[in-house]
Amino acid sequence: MxxxxxxxxxxxxxxxxxxxxxxxxxxxxxxxxxxxxxxxxxxxxxxxxxxxxxxxxxxxxxxxxxxxxxxxxxxxxxxxxxxxxxxxxxxxxxxxxxxxxxxxxxxxxxxxxxxxxxxxxxxxxxxxxxxxxxxxxxxxxxxxxxxxxxxxxxxxxxxxxxxxxxxxxxxxxxxxxxxxGQVGSPEMYFGSDRQEFLASPESGRLGTRDFTAPARLELNKFALVGAWEIGRENATLVGANGEIRLHYKAAKLHMVASAVTPTTLEITVDGKPQPPVTVQASMLYTLAEGSNYNDHVVTIKVPKGSFHAFTFTFG
Incomplete structure (x- = not known):
């Protein structure tokens, strides 16, 4: 909610x-x-x-x-x-x-x-x-x-x-x-206005910079990898490619996202490949659907720029 x-x-x-x-x-x-x-x-x-x-x-x-x-x-x-x-x-x-x-x-x-x-x-x-x-x-x-x-x-x-x-x-x-009640992760925003779960050591304030991921990602934290521009509502990939990594506790993972041209995400959860998801229209996309509410680590590979990430939500 x-x-x-x-x-x-x-x-x-x-x-x-x-x-x-x-x-x-x-x-x-x-x-x-x-x-x-x-x-x-x-x-x-x-x-x-x-x-x-x-x-x-x-x-x-x-x-x-x-x-x-x-x-x-x-x-x-x-x-x-x-x-x-x-x-x-x-x-x-x-x-x-x-x-x-x-x-x-x-x-x-x-x-x-x-x-x-x-x-x-x-x-x-x-x-x-x-x-x-x-x-x-x-x-x-x-x-x-x-x-x-x-x-x-x-x-x-x-x-x-x-x-x-x-x-x-x-x-x-x-x-x-x-x-x-079994979901253990809150909604996570990428934009600077409501961003509080970014684990990358670089600043999440407005602007463009190269992001890296920490060696260990704590629960309910996400990291950006590559060149991203942080706006008030979203993060936009401006490099040729990039990644998003997330440690969450839920059965289902969703993302509100968009892309200028169709962009197919490569997704792995706990090291296991998931069906690819193609993003373009501004809407909610389901990235992973599981049946258990354990901790999971997801890696999302974004193959090209002009991809916009707004939020993670869970189910």
Whole structure:
């Protein structure tokens, strides 16, 4: 789970656990400063009175958001004809997420058919006093926020809250157990604005320099090798080739990245070759998918320049 202003509790930051907060009696604010509406004409909260509304804040490169999509899209398909409206408020974390074409591609990639509001300047985000991706605000037919959920999980509880507001009986069953508590690595940023896990002895401040890796990489540290330019949001390979090395504790490894031209990464985990991954569009890529949550060391060889690394995330 991402927190834009870093107020998320440490445990939730590490593993993306869901935080559930009761909503005080509060009218839902209007959608504000929306750049573009996708999958819908412009909507207003006032115009949605009489409907049950789920406002879902997301960003398309957020792995925690991506893992919620199957649940949210299923709710929309099941209940859209029974009085539920879902509005996905796309609130960008990175500059590339402000581009309409990128968001349209993500909507198609994840089969999102409900209305999406592009909140490029975070005006609606601020109107809701939101801090997190993903975040879900459930609103009753009178326009009152009745529950708030931050992060992943609690899907059955959320669905039953939706059903109650629609006048439907609750579903029986138990929430599927989550494995996210076994993840032992936090999100790691490459850009200077939020960089704190770089192990290369060279400075991670803004600028271009030759990077090297330490002889031993501590857990939850990464190193750059080669000539890289550090920007505020990312690190860009400017040499002919380079490497990224990482010591992490998780079963799955993801990277938000992009490249000017298709760039195929050579990846080894604990010395074992993984399927190559070709990067170009600005999005999240899965670099390794395992089944155990032990410590792992990955080496990513980048064969050419103009490759941009934004974050590592884990699952």
């Amino acid at each position: 991402f927190a834009r202003r870093f107020l998320v509790p440490l445990l939730a930051a590490l593993v993306g656990l869901s935080a559930v907060l009761p909503a005080a009696a509060q009218k839902a604010p209007e959608f504000t400063g929306i750049a573009t509406w996708l999958n819908s004409k412009p909507l207003t909260m006032q115009g949605l009175r009489g409907k049950v509304v789920l406002v879902d804040f997301w960003a398309y490169s957020c792995i925690n958001c991506i893992r919620t999509f199957p649940h949210v899209t299923q709710w929309y398909q099941k209940y859209k004809d029974k009085g539920l409206v879902i509005v996905g408020v796309h609130a960008p974390e990175f500059d590339f997420e402000r581009q309409e074409g990128n968001v349209r591609d993500a909507i198609k990639r994840y089969n999102i058919t409900y209305p999406v509001a592009m909140d490029n300047d975070l005006k609606t985000w601020d109107a809701f006093s939101n801090q997190y991706w993903p975040a879900e605000y459930l609103i009753d037919k009178n326009g009152n926020i009745v529950s708030k959920r931050f992060g992943e999980g609690h899907y059955l509880e959320t669905e039953n809250e939706i059903r109650t507001l629609l006048g439907l009986p609750p579903l029986q069953g138990n929430e599927a157990p989550s494995t996210l």
